[in-house]
Amino acid sequence: MSPNRRGARRRGCTGGASCAAPPRTAPPAPAPLLHCALRAPELSQMEIPESRAAPARKPGGRLSKRATWALKTKSPIDSLTQRLRQTPVRWFWFPLRVVTGVRGRLRLDEKRLNSTKVPSEEWRTSSYILTWDKKGFLFTPSPYQLRPMGVQMSTTAAAAAAQVSSEKNLIDMKLLVKLISSKLEYAPRKVPDEKDLIDTDSHLFSVIPRHFLPSIKSPCWYEKFSSELSTDLYRRNLFTLRSKSFKNMCDHLRANFHQHLYHRDGSQLRLRCLPYFYIIGQPKCGTTDLFHRLLLHPEVRFNTMKEPHWWTRKRFGYIRFKDGFQEIFPVEDYLDLFDLAAHNIQKGISGNSSGEHNSLQFITGEASASTMWDNQVWSYLHRGKEEAEPPFLAQDFIHTVQPSAKIIIMLRDPVERLYSDYLYFKMANKSVEDFHQKVIESVQLFQSCLSERSLRSCVYNTSLSNTMPVRLNLGIYSVFLLDWLTVFQRDQILVLRLEDYAANLKATIKKVFDFLSVGPLLEQAEAALTKRPMSNARRAADRNLGPMLPATRNLLREFHQPFNHKLASVLDNSAFLWSNT
Secondary structure, three states: OOHHHHHHHHOOOOOOHHHOOOOOOOOOOOOOOEEEEEEHHHHHHOOOOHHHEOOOEOOOOOEOOOEEEEOOOOOHHHHHHOOOOOOOOOEEEEEEEEOOOOOOEEEEOHHHOEOOOOOHHHOEEEEEEEHHHOOOEEEEEOHHHOOOOOOOOOHHHHHHHHOOOOOOOOOOHHHHHHHHHHHOOOOOOOOOOHHHHHHHOHHHHHHOOOOOOOOOOOOEEEEEOOOOOOOOOOOOOHHHHOOHHHHHHHHHHHHOHHHHOEEEOOEEEEEEEOOOEEEEEOOOOOHHHHHHHHOOOOOEEEOOOOOOOOOOOHHHOEEOHHHOOOOOOOHHHHHHOOHHHHHHHHHHHHOOOOOOOOHHHOEEEEOOOOOOOOOOOHHHHOHHHOOOOOOOOHHHHHHHHOOOOEEEEEEOOHHHHHHHHHHHHOOOOOOHHHHHHHHHHHHHHHHHHHOOOOHHHHHHOHHHHHHOOOOHHHHOHHHHHHHHOOOOOHHHEEEEEHHHHHHOHHHHHHHHHHHHOOOOOOHHHHHHHHHOOOOOOOOHHHHOOOOOOHHHHHHHHHHHHHHHHHHHHHHOOHHHHOOOO
């Protein structure tokens, strides 16, 4: 039977003109496509491991002829953008479509491949997905074509920029260091007005009160509980989708939630808490190990997730590409993370606490290693100011709602931090030679930016950050620290070195306890804390690669030297020069 006759029979026709097939309607417009660029030689050399490849199916169930690439790396788009090079080449352009409901899957349409040479100023790199506008990918200009900001440069800096080498594997470090040094001194940023902050996120400031309960050490307050006790308060919490441990904790909390409500004047009140302290960074500097050791102190209460990344990402609807589309995480979801600590504190208020420690003195904390540096989302919220420095930083909001917060920063030699970062986040084809090449490319990109823009602009530049093959900017600690010092006092920020932490763990942990104003540990608990194995240690396969090449180390040392001098000056501590590592 022909397809037309089968279709007629389904429509209930037995014959006649009325049984003619209905006119075909135009298919719906396709979803917006993301166009990525790869150089022709690299495209032909790309191999898709079988474990990462998955067939795409059409709605009818048949296998699609399109090649489907299921990427499962930490940041899949980086595996594309990291193949881009500065040399003029012939580009293959192809559309990539996000497959709804399939996490981290990209569909490569082979039919639309073409070899048209695209002007370099037109190609784009993708970064964040801001899900509230449902537009999919947002794009930022390529840093290969940086537009001038009108930055005033000294004569020396201008001469240095003019002599920047364009050769792929040659960087004149003396000229680059001169360029960096000419831009190290700059006026402190202008802290935004509180009114502007509130206008930016009015809901945040409507939920968190101006003042906290004075009898409790952690920043806690009561909010009126008007829901029915039978209501599942955590059912819509988006963190339960990302953390199995938090989901299990929610099951425990909802079982006896009513026991932790405070009754006053006929009202039911729920205790809410923010973190008393924040471990804000940097990545690959020991924050995970410090987090796990602090958990052993009976007065410290973390949430079940080390890194909620709420202040920098989740509250904007930021989702890493592999995680698919999700909603914006409201502040209520973030506060739920500290409900277990709030319940323990409430026991102390109600006089039901037991044990040696006063639960009113419990302190809450979180350890998102992105809090110190990640403000890239603002480039999308202020699309007309791509060249400008971010108007708001995460610390502006934290300080406004919580001016007495305590901040812990862990740093390490930025040269070693970058290599550790590369080994941890790059999933395949790692080698010291590959790292060396990526360092050269990243330094060239940063140099190109710095020749036309301010230092802060380059450090925070989203497009530059996403195009550099390695995260070079995360090691420019002085810029980030100075910005935190514009809102927090120096005695509110504890800066540690990973090298000191590893060499003398006991003394460093005592310094942290003193900073947090918590009591000393009993001898047995202290022994357990110091003997605990290191967390997030380097994988065996990565250790087998050995150290970076001496040429790479020398290049990075020269690059970071001016920034380290600035950091040591700000902290008045020569150990942050890392001259002996």
